Amino acid sequence: MRTKAGFWQHVEKFSRAHALLKKGMGIVVACSGGPDSLVLADVLARWQPKYRLRLVIAHFEHGIRGAASREDAAFVRSWCEEKHLPFAMEAADVPRLAREAGTSVETMGRELRYAFLERVRLERGMDVIATAHHADDQAETVLMHILRGTGLQGLAGIRPRRGCIIRPLLGVTKADILAYAEQAGLNPREDVTNAVADCLRNRVRLELLPHLRQSYNPAITRALCQLADIAADEQELALGHVPAMYLPLDCQAFRRLGTPSQRIVVRRLWQEATGSTTDLPWEAVERVRSLAVAGAGSQQLPHHFLAQVHHGALYLTSQH
Numbered sequence: 473m474r475t476k477a478g479f480w481q482h483v484e485k486f487s488r489a490h491a492l493l494k495k496g497m498g499i500v501v502a503c504s505g506g507p508d509s510l511v512l513a514d515v516l517a518r519w520q521p522k523y524r525l526r527l528v529i530a531h532f533e534h535g536i537r538g539a540a541s542r543e544d545a546a547f548v549r550s551w552c553e554e555k556h557l558p559f560a561m562e563a564a565d566v567p568r569l570a571r572e573a574g575t576s577v578e579t580m581g582r583e584l585r586y587a588f589l590e591r592v593r594l595e596r597g598m599d600v601i602a603t604a605h606h607a608d609d610q611a612e613t614v615l616m617h618i619l620r621g622t623g624l625q626g627l628a629g630i631r632p633r634r635g636c637i638i639r640p641l642l643g644v645t646k647a648d649i650l651a652y653a654e655q656a657g658l659n660p661r662e663d664v665t666n667a668v669a670d671c672l673r674n675r676v677r678l679e680l681l682p683h684l685r686q687s688y689n690p691a692i693t694r695a696l697c698q699l700a701d702i703a704a705d706e707q708e709l710a711l712g713h714v715p716a717m718y719l720p721l722d723c724q725a726f727r728r729l730g731t732p733s734q735r736i737v738v739r740r741l742w743q744e745a746t747g748s749t750t751d752l753p754w755e756a757v758e759r760v761r762s763l764a765v766a767g768a769g770s771q772q773l774p775h776h777f778l779a780q781v782h783h784g785a786l787y788l789t790s791q792h
Contacts, residue, residue, distance in 0.1 A: 486640065493640070497526070505545075505548045507658075510660040517555055530560045531545050532562055536665070545561055606649060721786035724767075734761050738760045738761050746790075
């Protein structure tokens with residue numbers, strides 16, 4: 473078990489290795505009040521003098537757990553007042569909005585939360601958004617992508633930095649975080665929905681990973697995190713050898729590429745069209761690739777997107 477000082481050193485070393493922190497940086501810290509995000513907020517607050525950090529602690533209330541959700545918000549607000557830290561909050565009825573949009577509560581909550589965090593970043597003149605993803609989250613994500621079928625991007629999982637989002641705790645485990653919270657005298661809130669195996673991520677966390685850890689590899693979390701790093705390196709190498717192509721896609725030029733390059737291009741175009749870093753499932757990549765090679769037809773894609781060839785060009789359009 474790491475000491476508090478050992479935890480700080482490990483997180484700081486990871487942050488330096490991935491260029492996550494610099495002096496004078498303005499950071500919006502996403503904080504639910506749970507152990508992970510409260511530890512992140514505590515560490516960054518302690519580093520304020522050293523790095524001259526400008527912090528805003530931001531809490532998004534999903535409206536999922538009724539009074540418990542409101543108590544989470546009050547807890548984070550009170551913690552910020554105690555630490556003399558700026559606080560920002562937004563609330564939304566995520567279940568209702570998810571029903572109206574025909575999407576999952578998890579997806580809607582994530583989209584609204586990140587939109588809120590980005591608004592706070594822009595309005596407060598901050599540089600980045602810090603989230604509390606850790607090594608166990610990485611292992612869960614890689615496993616979920618494997619189960620669904622994925623390419624290199626999916627195997628790369630969660631990256632330490634994506635655009636304006638940084639993840640300083642990605643190099644430490646949940647056990648490390650809980651130990652730090654206890655040593656630092658933090659009393660985080662607990663979201664009871666995380667202990668219910670009602671969605672894929674929770675089932676992977678509560679059932680699959682413990683089974684793999686007990687029956688196959690006690691160091692499964694480290695192994696999956698290493699796989700993610702290797703996949704990220706391989707993807708970066710592969711991307712450097714694939715020509716840039718944009719929407720609408722010239723199907724004739726696309727046909728001149730080899731199959732591996734075509735798959736990379738399709739995933740790039742998916743990100744361009746959706747603005748999302750979520751990997752497109754394998755079978756959907758193949759359907760789009762076949763469509764562009766054939767130079768005719770249309771295909772329905774996830775998240776209400778349509779792939780369609782018109783006059784020799786491929787278009788990806790939202791049907792919302």
